[in-house]
Amino acid sequence: MLRLRSSARLLRKLCESSRPLGRCEVQGAAPPMPTRWLSGAASAARTTSLLRPLPGLELPPSLPDKLTRLPTRITTLPNGVRVASEDLPGPSACVGVFVASGSIHESGESAGVTHLLEKLAFKDTAHRSHMQIVQEVEATGGNVGASASREQMVYSYDTLKAYIPQAVEVLLDSVRNPLFLQEEVDRQLALAREDVQEMQKNPERFLQEVLNLVGYEGAIANPLICPEEALGTINADIIKKFYHENFTADRLVLAASGVDHQHLLDVAEPLLSDWHKGSPMETPKSTYTGGDFRHAAESDMTHVALAFEVPGGWLQERDVTIMTVIQTLMGGGGSFSSGGPGKGMHSRLYLRVLTKYHDVQAFSAFSNVYDTSGLFGIYLTTPPDFVAKAVNVAIQELIAIATPGQVTEVELTRAKNSTISSVLMNLESRVIVAEDIGRQLLTYGCRKPIDSFLKCMDELTLDDVTAFAKKLLSSQPTMASYGDVDKVPPYEFVSKRFQAFR
Numbered sequence: 001m002l003r004l005r006s007s008a009r010l011l012r013k014l015c016e017s018s019r020p021l022g023r024c025e026v027q028g029a030a031p032p033m034p035t036r037w038l039s040g041a042a043s044a045a046r047t048t049s050l051l052r053p054l055p056g057l058e059l060p061p062s063l064p065d066k067l068t069r070l071p072t073r074i075t076t077l078p079n080g081v082r083v084a085s086e087d088l089p090g091p092s093a094c095v096g097v098f099v100a101s102g103s104i105h106e107s108g109e110s111a112g113v114t115h116l117l118e119k120l121a122f123k124d125t126a127h128r129s130h131m132q133i134v135q136e137v138e139a140t141g142g143n144v145g146a147s148a149s150r151e152q153m154v155y156s157y158d159t160l161k162a163y164i165p166q167a168v169e170v171l172l173d174s175v176r177n178p179l180f181l182q183e184e185v186d187r188q189l190a191l192a193r194e195d196v197q198e199m200q201k202n203p204e205r206f207l208q209e210v211l212n213l214v215g216y217e218g219a220i221a222n223p224l225i226c227p228e229e230a231l232g233t234i235n236a237d238i239i240k241k242f243y244h245e246n247f248t249a250d251r252l253v254l255a256a257s258g259v260d261h262q263h264l265l266d267v268a269e270p271l272l273s274d275w276h277k278g279s280p281m282e283t284p285k286s287t288y289t290g291g292d293f294r295h296a297a298e299s300d301m302t303h304v305a306l307a308f309e310v311p312g313g314w315l316q317e318r319d320v321t322i323m324t325v326i327q328t329l330m331g332g333g334g335s336f337s338s339g340g341p342g343k344g345m346h347s348r349l350y351l352r353v354l355t356k357y358h359d360v361q362a363f364s365a366f367s368n369v370y371d372t373s374g375l376f377g378i379y380l381t382t383p384p385d386f387v388a389k390a391v392n393v394a395i396q397e398l399i400a401i402a403t404p405g406q407v408t409e410v411e412l413t414r415a416k417n418s419t420i421s422s423v424l425m426n427l428e429s430r431v432i433v434a435e436d437i438g439r440q441l442l443t444y445g446c447r448k449p450i451d452s453f454l455k456c457m458d459e460l461t462l463d464d465v466t467a468f469a470k471k472l473l474s475s476q477p478t479m480a481s482y483g484d485v486d487k488v489p490p491y492e493f494v495s496k497r498f499q500a501f502r
Helices: 002-017 033-047 113-119 130-139 161-176 182-201 203-215 228-232 236-246 261-272 317-330 348-354 384-401 409-426 430-444 450-459 462-473 491-497
Strands: 073-076 082-086 092-099 143-148 153-160 216-218 252-257 286-288 291-296 302-309 332-334 362-369 374-382 478-483
Touching (some): 092 161, 092 430, 113 143, 113 153, 113 236, 130 143, 153 161, 161 252, 161 261, 182 228, 182 236, 203 478, 252 261, 252 430, 317 362, 317 374, 317 384, 348 362, 348 384, 362 384, 374 384, 384 462, 384 491
Parallel strands (some): 082 252, 291 478
Antiparallel strands (some): 092 153, 143 153, 302 374, 302 478
16 A cells, blocks of 8 residues: 555656746746656557557468468488478478387397497588587587487487578488497497486386386397496497498488478488498387386385386377377376476376375376387386385276276366377477478388378277277286385286286
8 A cells, every 4th residue: 555655646746747837947948758758658548549450550461260281292212212391381490310220120249239329420420520510500500419219210400491401411411421430439338338327326217118128028128228238348340230231221211391392302312312222121029028127226215117018009000099098098297296287187197196195206107109019007106115005006097997987078088189289289390290200101101191190089989998998908017116126016916906807
């Protein structure tokens, strides 16, 4: 109230000081500035309406209610390299090289090489030093990156459209002509050793990696993070051999978003046309087995991951779509969240577990999907004294999804809408569009239209969710735990809880 009175007193003084000058005052003096400012603002407010266009202002045309996406155009060069692009409006673009090469292609000698290739990306080539690459990327205001997975390698360059010719040239030089100098390999081996040590201190990352080693036999069980014993044997020659055997033209895609296809072809074809074509090779085989792994470590918390096989992986598109909805439906997260419904507080695991059991520190659904298989399950963190109860709760929540009548139509509709929203918003990013094009071409041989995904989502029912969950839980469980593992329930006990689904 005091502040309001003071403001009113100040305004009254300003108005009084703005009155016309008397005869005894200085003649010809300009009216005080406060008068002009106050009277001008009041006049503008009385005469200008925001409901009518301002005079002389030309408005840009409105966007149509529905924008049609330009098609993804694909060209296969004579040597097998596929060049694909989707043009998008705007000043920026992203181009990437996608290679069907990952840890599943490693042998005993080359174990861990994929991890090293990720670290050796954009280093010295036959035409540029690492410093020159950095300077050229900075000159275009671009960003480069590389990522390795079990089945694919990705190299990307994000920049303005005007610099696409330079970006493609630097990108392809980095992927095609790496030198793999031994001194650089030694530096990256030292960094890889740090990665191994850091992973062992990160329970969630450690368990996610271990699940693949325990749950599978064959190629998927190959470690993505370089094994500690391999750090002493990998050298430049081993890396070069693996690179030349796997980075072949028929296993490579150049994908771009925000780029005219013909322009991309004109720039890239001369740089790609003589890339060597490799010998035909079958995809390495993997078999899901399930299993149990327990790592005792000094920790205040016990961490447990419980997973089951997603049969068919990405190649079973409809099943993977249902799995994605189930993951959104179950949701979860940490015991503390500063967000609202958009942070997952509407999900089943949040409402039914995190708000009910205050000893639980984290409880969330997760998935790791590959071309022909995958894992889906629950990851939890809890004090050792509560871990047996928490594992039992996880079992109950998984069984509930596979039980008719446990999931409501409202929950399913919310999860479907949330999944659709997330996918569509992600596809507004040029980086993600380029990645989507490249990865789909390596997996399916084509780019699936977004309409097929939306149609599948529209047709998805509660019966579909129940049927897929039953199929998921019919496989043997894979368990991995970290910390004080003595009170984690025995694997046999957990397996028997799902006996009814087999």
